[in-house]
Amino acid sequence: MAHRSVEEHVAHIRSLVVPAIPTGSETVQLGAALGRVTAAAILSPVDLPLFRNSQMDGFAVVAAELHSLPVTLPVVGEIPARRGTPPTLAAGTAVRIMTGAVVPEGADAVVPVEDTTATADSVTIARARVAGEFVRDRGSDLRAGDPLLPAGLRLASRHLAALAAAGIDKVEVRRRARVVVISTGAELTETGKRAGPGEIYDSNGTALTAAVTACGAEVTFAIVSSNDELSQLRGAMLMGVANADIILTSGGISMGEHEVVRDFLSTIGGEVGHIAMQPGGPQATGVFSGVPVISFPGNPVSTQISFEVFVAPILREAAGLPAAHRQRRTLSADVRSAPGKRQFLRGRALPDGRVEVVGGPSSHLVAGLAASDLLIDIPEDTIELKEGDPVETIDL
Amino acid sequence: MAHRSVEEHVAHIRSLVVPAIPTGSETVQLGAALGRVTAAAILSPVDLPLFRNSQMDGFAVVAAELHSLPVTLPVVGEIPARRGTPPTLAAGTAVRIMTGAVVPEGADAVVPVEDTTATADSVTIARARVAGEFVRDRGSDLRAGDPLLPAGLRLASRHLAALAAAGIDKVEVRRRARVVVISTGAELTETGKRAGPGEIYDSNGTALTAAVTACGAEVTFAIVSSNDELSQLRGAMLMGVANADIILTSGGISMGEHEVVRDFLSTIGGEVGHIAMQPGGPQATGVFSGVPVISFPGNPVSTQISFEVFVAPILREAAGLPAAHRQRRTLSADVRSAPGKRQFLRGRALPDGRVEVVGGPSSHLVAGLAASDLLIDIPEDTIELKEGDPVETIDL
Numbered sequence: 001m002a003h004r005s006v007e008e009h010v011a012h013i014r015s016l017v018v019p020a021i022p023t024g025s026e027t028v029q030l031g032a033a034l035g036r037v038t039a040a041a042i043l044s045p046v047d048l049p050l051f052r053n054s055q056m057d058g059f060a061v062v063a064a065e066l067h068s069l070p071v072t073l074p075v076v077g078e079i080p081a082r083r084g085t086p087p088t089l090a091a092g093t094a095v096r097i098m099t100g101a102v103v104p105e106g107a108d109a110v111v112p113v114e115d116t117t118a119t120a121d122s123v124t125i126a127r128a129r130v131a132g133e134f135v136r137d138r139g140s141d142l143r144a145g146d147p148l149l150p151a152g153l154r155l156a157s158r159h160l161a162a163l164a165a166a167g168i169d170k171v172e173v174r175r176r177a178r179v180v181v182i183s184t185g186a187e188l189t190e191t192g193k194r195a196g197p198g199e200i201y202d203s204n205g206t207a208l209t210a211a212v213t214a215c216g217a218e219v220t221f222a223i224v225s226s227n228d229e230l231s232q233l234r235g236a237m238l239m240g241v242a243n244a245d246i247i248l249t250s251g252g253i254s255m256g257e258h259e260v261v262r263d264f265l266s267t268i269g270g271e272v273g274h275i276a277m278q279p280g281g282p283q284a285t286g287v288f289s290g291v292p293v294i295s296f297p298g299n300p301v302s303t304q305i306s307f308e309v310f311v312a313p314i315l316r317e318a319a320g321l322p323a324a325h326r327q328r329r330t331l332s333a334d335v336r337s338a339p340g341k342r343q344f345l346r347g348r349a350l351p352d353g354r355v356e357v358v359g360g361p362s363s364h365l366v367a368g369l370a371a372s373d374l375l376i377d378i379p380e381d382t383i384e385l386k387e388g389d390p391v392e393t394i395d396l
Numbered sequence: 397m398a399h400r401s402v403e404e405h406v407a408h409i410r411s412l413v414v415p416a417i418p419t420g421s422e423t424v425q426l427g428a429a430l431g432r433v434t435a436a437a438i439l440s441p442v443d444l445p446l447f448r449n450s451q452m453d454g455f456a457v458v459a460a461e462l463h464s465l466p467v468t469l470p471v472v473g474e475i476p477a478r479r480g481t482p483p484t485l486a487a488g489t490a491v492r493i494m495t496g497a498v499v500p501e502g503a504d505a506v507v508p509v510e511d512t513t514a515t516a517d518s519v520t521i522a523r524a525r526v527a528g529e530f531v532r533d534r535g536s537d538l539r540a541g542d543p544l545l546p547a548g549l550r551l552a553s554r555h556l557a558a559l560a561a562a563g564i565d566k567v568e569v570r571r572r573a574r575v576v577v578i579s580t581g582a583e584l585t586e587t588g589k590r591a592g593p594g595e596i597y598d599s600n601g602t603a604l605t606a607a608v609t610a611c612g613a614e615v616t617f618a619i620v621s622s623n624d625e626l627s628q629l630r631g632a633m634l635m636g637v638a639n640a641d642i643i644l645t646s647g648g649i650s651m652g653e654h655e656v657v658r659d660f661l662s663t664i665g666g667e668v669g670h671i672a673m674q675p676g677g678p679q680a681t682g683v684f685s686g687v688p689v690i691s692f693p694g695n696p697v698s699t700q701i702s703f704e705v706f707v708a709p710i711l712r713e714a715a716g717l718p719a720a721h722r723q724r725r726t727l728s729a730d731v732r733s734a735p736g737k738r739q740f741l742r743g744r745a746l747p748d749g750r751v752e753v754v755g756g757p758s759s760h761l762v763a764g765l766a767a768s769d770l771l772i773d774i775p776e777d778t779i780e781l782k783e784g785d786p787v788e789t790i791d792l
Contacts, residue, residue: 030602034609084593098653165596167590167597185496192564200561207556255453366558367558370558
């Protein structure tokens with residue numbers, strides 16, 4: 001790829017990853033469907049409401065009988081909201097009815113309890129009612145066969161409630177993209193151990209696993225290939241292609257002599273190069289057994305920002321999640337930027353709405369990234385910005 | 397409670413639920429910590445970087461030796477990014493070094509490879525360097541004992557990465573609030589079955605379970621108490637208090653004669669009443685064995701909106717989630733509202749930024765709520781709004 005702009009590499013990764021996003025669907029129980037994305041439009045299998053029911057606690061009556069007011073009707077019983085079919089209402093009578101209960105055959109209106117005076121066995125009604133008043137007709141919300149939810153909808157609680165109300169207990173959702181995360185580097189050791197001389201803790205596996213999950217995809221597994229041996233990495237890649245739609249790697253792609261990912265990618269015709277971007281300059285890609293391999297540099301901040309810029313937008317889109325929020329803000333201090341490089345500075349929104357840079361442009365400051373809540377996106381051709389200048393920011 | 401305003405009931409529920417939010421913490425592995433909230437500030441147990449390392453691929457040198465330029469130095473070897481301690485650099489020599497590799501004792505600067513001309517065993521450098529250039533000092537990001545993450549932080553991938561980089565594999569997070577959800581009503585049947593006469597599907601259990609989960613709390617279990625027998629509900633409540641910090645119920649609190657939740661609450665000195673709100677007028681609360689019981693009406697839209705108005709803000713706050721986004725928008729059409737009631741209409745943002753009402757004010761329209769993306773919050777004293785009037789909206 002030699003040298004590319006960020007936009008060119010975004011387009012290149014898109015061309016590799018978008019076709020790898022699974023197009024199939026799977027069926028999940030409602031209880032496991034929160035946040036999943038509908039694979040197809042869902043039609044209601046039933047009328048909603050399922051039956052004609054009362055909108056109020058009150059008395060079911062025949063509207064036409066409410067003449068020469070006030071009228072007193074005998075109360076022939078009570079219909080609670082309960083399974084079963086109530087008897088047909090006889091002419092000249094009323095029946096006590098609860099909200100949601102079946103309106104009996106014969107009745108065509110409900111008089112709310114607050115508009116009546118009742119004794120144990122009669123009710124006096126002072127106001128006329130029209131047929132249908134306080135009665136919810138069967139299918140008045142939705143008819144069987146009407147669209148209940150559209151395709152491509154990220155399911156929130158209110159959507160699951162609508163499915164449940166229609167009696168649906170399983171839903172066809174898009175398969176999530178499965179991602180395998182491989183960290184490489186002979187300097188890597190595990191968290192929870194004491195690091196020996198020259199060793200650092202792998203944070204990229206943790207970062208990418210969490211970031212992929214937050215983007216609505218699924219991490220099949222995350223492993224560390226820590227001896228810089230091509231055969232070990234190849235083994236990890238073989239496990240990866242068997243278990244993933246997309247493989248993400250970190251480390252091993254710069255100009256050194258021990259660049260195991262670069263060496264692996266050269267065996268599969270991949271591309272290793274440099275993007276006009278800071279942090280995250282070294283970038284590489286390949287396709288192994290049909291699975292795209294997206295390779296980030298080993299530096300933790302570079303890897304995290306590369307993921308956010310190149311891969312997260314595609315995964316979020318596939319999962320029906322909104323794109324990261326972009327906003328113009330005002331700088332709280334002067335900023336210098338390297339010429340010819342798109343710079344993604346770590347920043348923090350101040351209470352006054354301006355934005356301040358956190359840490360320096362140096363890419364090793366993991367604590368600085370952790371203390372940030374946004375990235376400041378500085379164009380390639382900008383080398384200097386002044387306090388008060390507007391900048392584009394991307395929420396983290 | 398007789399009659400209360402929405403604000404008064406918000407305050408009442410807050411007084412019950414906030415003290416029930418668990419204050420304790422638990423320890424989780426980093427892999428399970430995404431979205432959890434730090435229980436205490438976390439200090440770095442180590443210096444970051446862990447050791448003095450190279451910021452570039454290049455040559456480690458002694459800066460003071462780069463005089464009478466250009467200077468050619470013998471290259472005595474190579475230091476990859478790999479565990480182990482490299483030998484001390486002898487005066488008058490250079491060593492090839494990779495990004496992230498240990499800078500050897502003796503060396504005090506790194507010359508990037510692009511600023512050199514190298515043969516197999518020597519390197520020619522044309523530009524002077526100052527001591528420390530392209531060298532990342534141990535602890536220059538963070539010193540052992542420095543704050544790494546604050547207390548009360550909702551952990552995103554970049555925070556987990558910072559913990560991992562510091563070698564931390566477990567994190568102390570706030571306990572999540574445990575919620576038990578009880579749906580009541582003798583008319584309720586299960587999804588996936590065919591509903592008989594007078595039966596409706598329980599959607600409130602599904603809705604509340606998903607909504608509680610989306611608010612960062614944990615649903616211990618959700619059950620249906622479907623025979624309107626006080627003894628059955630009491631059994632469910634006993635299971636609830638043994639397994640929850642908060643119990644949410646739906647149904648059984650209106651004016652009818654078969655109001656099982658109302659009957660239960662009366663045995664524990666709870667409050668049943670009416671809020672000046674639509675939908676969601678009937679509301680009730682109690683405290684059973686120290687656990688707050690928050691009782692919503694049975695109507696699915698009422699229950700969902702009640703949860704959003706009364707409980708969701710407390711759970712979101714406890715989970716470190718942002719409050720639901722409120723925004724002023726402009727109505728796309730005239731709206732009428734019942735006098736003396738705070739109305740929460742279901743609405744949808746139009747492409748032009750205005751807001752339209754979805755469905756009517758009637759509270760049974762679950763499909764209408766599912767088709768909405770916001771609530772329109774209409775004050776008690778408003779009875780009429782015109783197209784173009786501003787309204788307060790709450791994103792769903």
